[in-house]
Amino acid sequence: MKDINFREVAEKCTRCGYCSVCPTYRIDGWESVSPRGKLQIALEYLNENYKIDSRIVKDIFKCSVCGLCQEICPVELPLLDFWEEFRHMMNKNKLAPLSVHRKLREITFRNYNPYSGDQERRGDWADFEVRPSKTLYFAGCTASFRLQNLAKSTASVLNKLGIDFTIAGKDEYCCGSPFLRTGQRDVTEKLFEKNFRYWQRAGIERIITSCPGCYRTLSLDYPKMAEAKGYEFDIEVIHTVSILDQTGDFEKIDLKATYHDPCHLGRHMGMYEEPRNVIRKIGISFVEMERNRENALCCGAGGGLRSQFPEISFEIGRQRILEAMETGAEYLITCCPFCEYHLSKSAEKLGNKIKVVDLVEIAERLISP
Amino acid sequence: MDSLIIELSRSVERVEIHPVIRFLYSHDLLKIPKPLDWFVRRPVCVVQPKNDIEVLSVLKFCRKHKIPIVPRGAATSAYGGAVTIKPSVVVDFTRMRNVEVRKEERRVVAESGAVWLDVEKVLNSKGLALRVYPSSAPASTVGGWIAQGGYGIGSLKYGSIADNIEWLEIADFEGVRRVEGEEISNFVGLFGTTGLIIRACLKLRDNVEIRSVSVEMNFDKAIEVLEGAYHASFINSGLSRLMGLNGDVLLLSYEGEVFHEGDPELGRRVWENRFNLFKAARETEVLVTEAILPYQSSAEFYEKMKDIPMEAVFTKDGVVFLGLIPVKGYYSSALRAVKFVKVAEKFGGRSYATGLLFPHKGLADAAAVDYKRKVDPENLLNPGKALQANPISRIIRAAEMIL
Numbered sequence: 001m002k003d004i005n006f007r008e009v010a011e012k013c014t015r016c017g018y019c020s021v022c023p024t025y026r027i028d029g030w031e032s033v034s035p036r037g038k039l040q041i042a043l044e045y046l047n048e049n050y051k052i053d054s055r056i057v058k059d060i061f062k063c064s065v066c067g068l069c070q071e072i073c074p075v076e077l078p079l080l081d082f083w084e085e086f087r088h089m090m091n092k093n094k095l096a097p098l099s100v101h102r103k104l105r106e107i108t109f110r111n112y113n114p115y116s117g118d119q120e121r122r123g124d125w126a127d128f129e130v131r132p133s134k135t136l137y138f139a140g141c142t143a144s145f146r147l148q149n150l151a152k153s154t155a156s157v158l159n160k161l162g163i164d165f166t167i168a169g170k171d172e173y174c175c176g177s178p179f180l181r182t183g184q185r186d187v188t189e190k191l192f193e194k195n196f197r198y199w200q201r202a203g204i205e206r207i208i209t210s211c212p213g214c215y216r217t218l219s220l221d222y223p224k225m226a227e228a229k230g231y232e233f234d235i236e237v238i239h240t241v242s243i244l245d246q247t248g249d250f251e252k253i254d255l256k257a258t259y260h261d262p263c264h265l266g267r268h269m270g271m272y273e274e275p276r277n278v279i280r281k282i283g284i285s286f287v288e289m290e291r292n293r294e295n296a297l298c299c300g301a302g303g304g305l306r307s308q309f310p311e312i313s314f315e316i317g318r319q320r321i322l323e324a325m326e327t328g329a330e331y332l333i334t335c336c337p338f339c340e341y342h343l344s345k346s347a348e349k350l351g352n353k354i355k356v357v358d359l360v361e362i363a364e365r366l367i368s369p
Numbered sequence: 370m371d372s373l374i375i376e377l378s379r380s381v382e383r384v385e386i387h388p389v390i391r392f393l394y395s396h397d398l399l400k401i402p403k404p405l406d407w408f409v410r411r412p413v414c415v416v417q418p419k420n421d422i423e424v425l426s427v428l429k430f431c432r433k434h435k436i437p438i439v440p441r442g443a444a445t446s447a448y449g450g451a452v453t454i455k456p457s458v459v460v461d462f463t464r465m466r467n468v469e470v471r472k473e474e475r476r477v478v479a480e481s482g483a484v485w486l487d488v489e490k491v492l493n494s495k496g497l498a499l500r501v502y503p504s505s506a507p508a509s510t511v512g513g514w515i516a517q518g519g520y521g522i523g524s525l526k527y528g529s530i531a532d533n534i535e536w537l538e539i540a541d542f543e544g545v546r547r548v549e550g551e552e553i554s555n556f557v558g559l560f561g562t563t564g565l566i567i568r569a570c571l572k573l574r575d576n577v578e579i580r581s582v583s584v585e586m587n588f589d590k591a592i593e594v595l596e597g598a599y600h601a602s603f604i605n606s607g608l609s610r611l612m613g614l615n616g617d618v619l620l621l622s623y624e625g626e627v628f629h630e631g632d633p634e635l636g637r638r639v640w641e642n643r644f645n646l647f648k649a650a651r652e653t654e655v656l657v658t659e660a661i662l663p664y665q666s667s668a669e670f671y672e673k674m675k676d677i678p679m680e681a682v683f684t685k686d687g688v689v690f691l692g693l694i695p696v697k698g699y700y701s702s703a704l705r706a707v708k709f710v711k712v713a714e715k716f717g718g719r720s721y722a723t724g725l726l727f728p729h730k731g732l733a734d735a736a737a738v739d740y741k742r743k744v745d746p747e748n749l750l751n752p753g754k755a756l757q758a759n760p761i762s763r764i765i766r767a768a769e770m771i772l
Contacts, residue, residue: 012650012654014398014647014650015396015397015398015400015444015445016398016445016505016508016647017398017444017445017505017508018507018508018644020443020484020508021507029383029417029463029464030385030390030415030417031390031393031394032387032389032390032393037393040392040393041389041393044389050388050389050392052389053389055387056389072507074644074645074646074647074650074651075647075648075650075651076648
């Protein structure tokens with residue numbers, strides 16, 4: 001359970017409408033999709049004034065949980081926790097999961113990842129000998145099954161920096177982030193148990209991940225789950241970009257690039273400067289997009305939006321790519337495999353006029369051993 | 370009813386009849402307590418026109434079936450102008466948000482649903498800026514603020530929103546037409562009761578950097594140091610505390626050169642927080658109350674009401690006082706809010722706007738009342754607002770008598 005008072009948050013909304021910056025609301029246009037509208041729906045639902053039907057449930061899930069509403073809210077309502085709690089309530093009351101979220105749930109119960117990847121082959125990307133270590137590189141599902149070059153690049157960076165690490169291979173399970181964000185805590189709790197047990201067996205003390213979704217879940221949500229279950233969670237969790245920021249000498253590269261702040265790394269975890277420091281360190285001619293850092297536009301993929309509402313998700317992706325193109329940059333750099341995956345597809349639809357890359361992939365080529 | 374919606378859907382693409390969505394569009398920022406909420410009616414449907422043709426189709430449909438129309442922007446006014454007190458068609462303008470910059474003329478033509486801050490960003494990219502905009506600019510719409518009327522950021526130098534309109538395009542039962550000059554007063558501050566604002570041409574300024582300083586001083590002294598400022602507001606210690614500041618703070622903002630000594634760092638902070646008055650509601654719920662007073666009596670009014678967390682915005686025509694009353698008991702706080710306006714009236718001031726709450730204040734002139742009768746003989750344009758009493762305003766009026 002999250003430690004927010006659900007009713008109090010809903011009642012405290014002043015209806016100022018500043019949250020109308022919500023990228024999903026801007027596309028859909030109906031109040032039931034706006035954060036302000038959802039807060040009112042939540043209150044009416046609690047007060048049993050209205051029943052929620054499938055139409056409204058869909059609107060509640062039209063949200064990438066990007067956190068822009070929380071950032072902008074003058075009353076400082078804890079909206080990220082609120083959306084997760086609301087979605088959990090929908091699941092608990094059998095109004096959710098929505099069709100595609102249910103399918104992903106079933107796949108993950110079967111395969112331990114939402115991509116239908118073969119769990120036995122999860123570590124196939126590793127082209128090096130895996131040795132035991134107290135530091136674990138947690139690749140995450142997207143890098144393990146969709147963007148394996150990112151997993152390889154990250155491992156290569158760690159090797160070049162002389163960081164001793166291991167991978168869990170078939171013993172790495174989805175962190176459960178997509179399920180927490182869509183209110184399906186039971187799935188995440190099961191995945192937490194699987195991951196945590198393995199980490200304990202392997203004596204893991206530190207986890208490095210290149211995925212902001214995993215980073216947020218492992219460093220914020222897992223300790224809470226552990227506490228609720230009476231486990232001691234004494235594992236340090238680090239995002240790759242922090243390592244690149246703190247260590248390593250780089251050759252310089254001559255290219256013009258902009259940077260997309262992943263929501264899970266930026267607004268969820270407050271990590272804005274580290275990637276920019278690395279970008280400057282490798283000599284990139286850097287140009288900011290109009291909306292950056294706390295105000296960055298989401299890529300559109302998170303919170304189960306891409307899977308359930310691809311039209312909205314790709315429209316947000318299109319807007320972000322257009323914003324990146326306006327800077328005149330050749331490259332759009334990000335620090336998230338899911339953002340990279342989604343923005344690449346969005347760029348493809350716009351004729352590939354800008355190349356989307358993960359910062360680790362560039363850094364890997366330039367890092368001095 | 371279904372056949373009516375089918376008929377409307379033939380000419381307007383975005384029509385919504387879901388009961389929960391109709392509920393959402395029956396209210397705005399004004400929080401109406403449960404017993405008075407009984408007077409609120411769910412709209413028949415909500416429409417989001419995309420162009421003039423669709424707006425005219427809605428007007429035609431409503432006249433044919435004698436269904437009231439409630440225009441709606443971002444619903445961020447505290448006066449209940451967008452609250453539906455009759456089964457109505459809510460016309461949500463948020464899908465009409467085009468912005469056309471006329472750089473040579475230093476004018477912008479913005480559609481009703483354009484958000485003020487979005488308009489400002491477009492203008493800034495072209496070296497121009499709005500002369501005035503509301504303190505709710507991150508959410509409120511061009512049509513919404515004009516329909517409410519009033520003052521905002523920049524009103525010290527440039528006056529009210531009415532002073533900065535070149536022309537309006539209005540849709541009514543006869544079609545779309547452009548109004549300018551004195552005729553604009555038939556629409557500004559009348560909450561869409563005389564026609565639907567669909568487009569506005571606004572006067573602009575060059576995007577000269579705004580520089581601000583903050584000065585610690587009393588209210589009566591503040592009035593004496595406004596010379597040369599573009600914008601000035603006074604935040605009293607009560608509000609200051611709720612906003613995370615300290616003591617009485619006067620913000621002085623200038624286009625370019627600063628004319629008064631003060632703390633530039635604090636000035637920058639207060640300026641950057643000019644849209645964030647609602648921060649005051651972080652600790653406790655607040656009720657918003659507003660009044661405008663002449664400069665001569667503003668210090669006396671302030672002295673009498675200064676226990677209320679308050680911001681005073683200095684304008685070309687007077688001082689707008691915005692009180693944020695912490696809600697302890699709803700009704701006692703609501704009475705304090707009403708009393709705020711009543712005290713202002715005693716000092717020669719008036720309610721800031723009308724809407725649902727204060728149509729009895731007689732802010733509109735006789736010409737506007739005559740105009741309403743002429744263009745809307747069947748009283749379908751936002752009935753019970755601005756020009757006409759309604760059950761809620763009658764209760765407020767009764768409360769005013771006992772205060």
